[in-house]
Amino acid sequence: MGARAIIAGDGALPGLVAAAGPALIVRLEGMPGGTGGADVVARLERLGTLFADLHRSGVTEVCFAGAMRRVGFDPAALDAETRALLPRLTAAMGQGDDALLRDIVAIFEEQGFTIRGAHELRPDLAAPEGAIAGTPRPEGDAARARAVLAALGPLDVGQAAVAAGGQMLGIETLQGTDAMLRFVAKTAPGSGGVLVKRAKPGQDLRVDMPVIGPDTVTLAASAGLSGIEIEAARVLLLDPEAVLAACAARGVALWAVP
Amino acid sequence: MGARAIIAGDGALPGLVAAAGPALIVRLEGMPGGTGGADVVARLERLGTLFADLHRSGVTEVCFAGAMRRVGFDPAALDAETRALLPRLTAAMGQGDDALLRDIVAIFEEQGFTIRGAHELRPDLAAPEGAIAGTPRPEGDAARARAVLAALGPLDVGQAAVAAGGQMLGIETLQGTDAMLRFVAKTAPGSGGVLVKRAKPGQDLRVDMPVIGPDTVTLAASAGLSGIEIEAARVLLLDPEAVLAACAARGVALWAVP
Numbered sequence: 332m333g334a335r336a337i338i339a340g341d342g343a344l345p346g347l348v349a350a351a352g353p354a355l356i357v358r359l360e361g362m363p364g365g366t367g368g369a370d371v372v373a374r375l376e377r378l379g380t381l382f383a384d385l386h387r388s389g390v391t392e393v394c395f396a397g398a399m400r401r402v403g404f405d406p407a408a409l410d411a412e413t414r415a416l417l418p419r420l421t422a423a424m425g426q427g428d429d430a431l432l433r434d435i436v437a438i439f440e441e442q443g444f445t446i447r448g449a450h451e452l453r454p455d456l457a458a459p460e461g462a463i464a465g466t467p468r469p470e471g472d473a474a475r476a477r478a479v480l481a482a483l484g485p486l487d488v489g490q491a492a493v494a495a496g497g498q499m500l501g502i503e504t505l506q507g508t509d510a511m512l513r514f515v516a517k518t519a520p521g522s523g524g525v526l527v528k529r530a531k532p533g534q535d536l537r538v539d540m541p542v543i544g545p546d547t548v549t550l551a552a553s554a555g556l557s558g559i560e561i562e563a564a565r566v567l568l569l570d571p572e573a574v575l576a577a578c579a580a581r582g583v584a585l586w587a588v589p
Numbered sequence: 590m591g592a593r594a595i596i597a598g599d600g601a602l603p604g605l606v607a608a609a610g611p612a613l614i615v616r617l618e619g620m621p622g623g624t625g626g627a628d629v630v631a632r633l634e635r636l637g638t639l640f641a642d643l644h645r646s647g648v649t650e651v652c653f654a655g656a657m658r659r660v661g662f663d664p665a666a667l668d669a670e671t672r673a674l675l676p677r678l679t680a681a682m683g684q685g686d687d688a689l690l691r692d693i694v695a696i697f698e699e700q701g702f703t704i705r706g707a708h709e710l711r712p713d714l715a716a717p718e719g720a721i722a723g724t725p726r727p728e729g730d731a732a733r734a735r736a737v738l739a740a741l742g743p744l745d746v747g748q749a750a751v752a753a754g755g756q757m758l759g760i761e762t763l764q765g766t767d768a769m770l771r772f773v774a775k776t777a778p779g780s781g782g783v784l785v786k787r788a789k790p791g792q793d794l795r796v797d798m799p800v801i802g803p804d805t806v807t808l809a810a811s812a813g814l815s816g817i818e819i820e821a822a823r824v825l826l827l828d829p830e831a832v833l834a835a836c837a838a839r840g841v842a843l844w845a846v847p
Contacts, residue, residue, distance in 0.1 A: 482740045488757050499746050502760040506776040514772045518764040 333391025335447070336371075340364055340397030343569045344449055344542060348396040351452040355388055357381070361402035376405055379412025382442050392445040394452060395538040401431065429487055429539070436538050448537035450567055458587040460563040464575050465584030468525050468558035471497060473588075476527035477560075484532040490541050493556065495524025508543075509550055516554035526551050529562035536565065544569035545577040552581035563587035591649025593705070594629075598622055598655030601827045602707055602800060606654040609710040613646055615639070619660035634663055637670025640700050650703040652710060653796040659689065687745055687797070694796050706795035708825055716845040718821040722833050723842030726783050726816040729755060731846075734785035735818075742790040748799050751814065753782025766801075767808055774812035784809050787820040794823065802827035803835040810839035821845035 335354040339345035341364035349356060358369035366372045373381040385393070401424070409417065416438060423434035436446055450457050467473075476492040479499060483489035491508045493501035493515050500519045501511040508528060515522070530541050543561060551559055559578075566587070568574050578585050593612040597603035599622035607614060616627035624630045631639040643651070659682070667675065674696060681692035694704055708715050725731075734750040737757060741747035749766045751759035751773050758777045759769040766786060773780070788799050801819060809817055817836075824845070826832050836843050 478744055479741065479746060482744055483737065486736055486740055488737060488760075493762075499762040500764070501762055502746075504757040504759055506758070510772075510776045514768075514776075518768045518772075 334389045335392045335394065336385055336388075336390040336444075338393060338395045339369070340395070340399040342397045342542070343544060344396045344540070344567070347456065347569065348394055348449050348452050354394070355385070355390060357385075359399075359402070363398060363400050374408060375402060376408040376413055377410045378416065378438070379410040382412065385444070386442075390444065392447050393439055394447045394449060395432075395436070396449045396540075399432065432538055433535060436535065446537045449540050450536055450565075453567070456567040456569070456571065457564045458561055458566065458568055460587050460589060463568075463585040463587060464578035465558070465582070467560070467584055467586040472525040473527055473558070473560045475499065476525060477529070480527060480529055480531075487531060487533060490531060490534075491526060491528040493522075493524050493526050493554070495519070495522035495556075500524055508547060512547070512550040512554050512556075515556075516550070519555075521555040523555060523557045525558045525560060526556055527560045528566055530565040541566045542569050543567075543574065545573040548574055548577035548581060548583050548585070552577075552583050556583065558584035558586070561585070561587050563589055592647045593650045593652065594643055594646075594648040594702075596651060596653045597627070598653070598657040600655045600800070601802060602654045602798070602825070605714065605827065606652055606707050606710050612652070613643070613648060615643075617657075617660070621656060621658050632666060633660060634666040634671055635668045636674065636696070637668040640670065643702070644700075648702065650705050651697055652705045652707060653690075653694070654707045657690065690796055691793060694793065704795045707798050708794055708823075711825070714825040714827070714829065715822045716819055716824065716826055718845050718847060721826075721843040721845060722836035723816070723840070725818070725842055725844040730783040731785055731816070731818045733757065734783060735787070738785060738787055738789075745789060745791060748789060748792075749784060749786040751780075751782050751784050751812070753777070753780035753814075758782055766805060770805070770808040770812050770814075773814075774808070777813075779813040781813060781815045783816045783818060784814055785818045786824055788823040799824045800827050801825075801832065803831040806832055806835035806839060806841050806843070810835075810841050814841065816842035816844070819843070819845050821847055 336357050337345055337348055337354045338357050340362055355370045357371045357373055358366040360374050371384055423431045472494040475494040475497060479492050479502060480489050489503050491503040500522060501515045503511045528541055528543060594615050595603055595606055595612045596615050598620055613628045615629045615631055616624040618632050629642055681688045730752040733755060734752040737750050738747050747761050749761040758780060759773045761769045786799055786801060
């Protein structure tokens with residue numbers, strides 16, 4: 332079996348995946364999270380150089396982990412391989428970040444790398460069905476938020492939503508779950524509502540895994556929410572112990588449903 | 590023909606509807622907008638008293654205009670009629686604000702009043718199809734936001750949404766359009782995106798008419814948006830001249846589509 336490389340984005344996930352076994356840590360210049368601790372610092376403009384480095388190191392499997400962000404291209408810095416890919420990348424960019432990420436993954440696969448999801452390397456971080464902390468809240472608000480996410484899923488929108496008293500207080504957009512929770516905290520505090528977080532139906536879990544961490548619990552509590560419902564097996568807990576501790580400290584229930 | 594009463598909520602709409610012809614202005618204690626300038630100050634706990642007042646004044650048609658907000662009930666202040674209605678109002682409350690509003694309207698109809706919508710009394714404020722200010726933006730972002738609203742409509746969620754570059758930046762929840770625009774301004778400034786505002790498919794326009802005003806244009810501009818698309822004939826312009834002036838001053842395009 333060949334070596335593993337982790338294309339590391341922001342947050343705790345790259346470190347958690349690195350703990351699953353030896354891996355070359357690759358960081359991309361300009362991405363959130365910086366380039367500290369990387370074995371290889373790459374540039375999106377020089378994918379040809381990156382592929383050659385990885386092949387030379389015997390890498391056969393690649394895991395994308397952590398939050399990525401679209402970065403600008405410097406046309407002057409392009410290597411020949413990336414220049415050849417440019418029309419394709421530009422077309423994908425026009426269709427949004429998900430399309431761009433899917434295309435970058437496809438390019439890695441065409442180079443012979445196997446893509447491994449963070450949830451495959453750390454299955455212990457995925458929540459099984461049932462109560463995780465506290466007592467699940469009555470079904471109404473969670474069902475309402477789930478219905479909204481189900482309606483938006485085919486449009487590739489919405490990983491999370493907040494409902495309280497039968498009303499929607501937040502629907503996640505590009506800015507992410509934390510930004511939505513801050514919005515709810517500011518505009519509808521003390522609702523006692525529920526946050527629901529799920530993978531989108533078409534979401535490629537190998538490269539874009541929904542996560543919650545202790546910060547999510549803290550933000551939900553600050554927004555006056557009483558519970559968090561996640562999708563069993565398809566949402567990762569970053570640092571499960573810290574998540575449980577935050578739930579206990581802030582009185583937030585956490586449970587997983589199919 | 591009998592007299593007209595306006596049940597006035599917050600904002601400019603009650604004044605605009607009052608300008609359409611003589612009317613008794615009713616304000617409810619505790620509602621946003623206060624009770625200033627009212628001919629009748631009523632309480633939700635004393636609907637029986639309000640109905641008697643209206644009948645005595647010869648009122649046969651009622652127009653609900655302006656933003657309403659759910660207020661608490663003081664059980665000690667209930668009159669006999671309202672006490673009899675309480676089980677029904679409580680049941681409607683459990684299904685959310687729209688259900689409560691629909692039920693209150695039904696109660697007025699059962700009392701013999703005809704409900705007139707703000708758009709019926711001021712049809713001049715509804716935008717016809719076409720460009721209203723500036724040049725409509727390319728279709729992509731408006732179509733994306735429209736698709737999101739269409740998906741959410743059956744769930745009675747979402748009068749407005751913001752898209753930019755193919756991505757969703759805001760989806761309206763209970764807190765309203767202005768709160769969503771402030772969220773976009775803070776979390777995704779300078780996007781050049783488009784705000785789309787439409788009535789929900791099941792929305793009762795007689796009592797809950799979507800509106801935009803000069804403040805909407807200013808907030809959209811502050812959020813870095815380049816255009817606003819509204820639904821022709823089903824979204825009212827509060828003060829069309831001021832809206833046009835704000836569009837011109839801030840370089841925001843405005844157009845209406847079916």
